[in-house]
Amino acid sequence: MASFPQSIDNVLRIFAGQNYICGRDLGTVAFLALNLQKPLFLEGEAGVGKTEIAKALAAGLGRRLIRLQCYEGLDAAAAIYEWNFSAQMIAIRTAEASGNTDRGALQSELFSQDYLIRRPLLQAMEPHDAGPPVLLIDEVDRTDEPFEAFLLEALSEFQVTIPEIGTIKAQEPPIVILTSNRTREVHDALKRRCLYHWVDYPTFTREVEILQARVPGCTAALSNDIVAFVQELRGEDLFKNPGIAETIDWARCLIALDAVALSPEVISDTLGAVLKYQDDIAKIAGSEATRILNEARANLAKAS
DSSP, X not given: OOOOOSSHHHHHHHHHHTTOXXXXXXXXXXXXXXXXXXXXXXXXXXXXXXXXXXXXXXXXXXXOEEEEEOOTTOOHXXXXXXXXXXXXXXXXXXXXXXXXXXXXXXXXXXXXXXXXEEOHHHHHHSOOTTSSOXXXXXXXXXXXXXXXXXXXXXXXXXEEEETTTEEEEOSSOOEEEEEEOOSSOOOHHHXXXXXXXXXXXXXXXXXXXXXXXXXXXXXXXXHHHHHHHHHHHTTSOOSSOOOHHHHHHHXXXXXXXXXXXXXXXXXXXXXXXXXXXXXXXXXXXXXXXHHHHHHXXXXXXXXX
């Protein structure tokens, strides 16, 4: 059996070692998911760091990260395996050219492990030298109900079936993390198989810590300016609120421009780093950016 961190503090140290700053609530649910060998279902707005949790956990535990990126129309076959048809066709033509007419032997060869392309779910079920991998099922809310039903079965038994080969069952369950941006509700039956955690936008203090951990060249003054402005932005009526990823990207852009503080001009020039829709950019540019900046600095002064 694989060994996992034996305390919540150890889990928090693993995250901190990967520059992922989080609270004890996330550390607790991650600890329980690891030691109870239950999937962890992470839900929250896009850009709050759900995918980064899986990456940090895999890197901190020294495990392979296997990512299944979900999309509309994804089916079980695409998530488990496919056959290497081009290699199979070459093998057929080679057999024909050499006069090999043993169809049974050729069929056994064509549908063997040598011609099998392993997709994420099958990869996660196979043994790994470093221990069970981290299986990230990203944006599961983009799939449809039939795929959810398949996942329900796969995550219950930790096994998949390939008709030509048979059933492959994991010797040890992978560490499963599912994420959802809540574009639609995921079925309760799938959630019941998991431990649940809502990943929210961080507090001002924590977002500053995240920014300074991820962008070491960002001064404390600029970090405070950036985070205060972004947190004010999230209170505006926008089509898409900026996430932590946008905060980090914006800080890197400002450093590349040698900015030492925010100004209305700098904000207008770089809004494309923090807002991703033209309607939102048009709404915030100009006098609105000045108003939000002044309000952000006033709230920051009150807090200090």
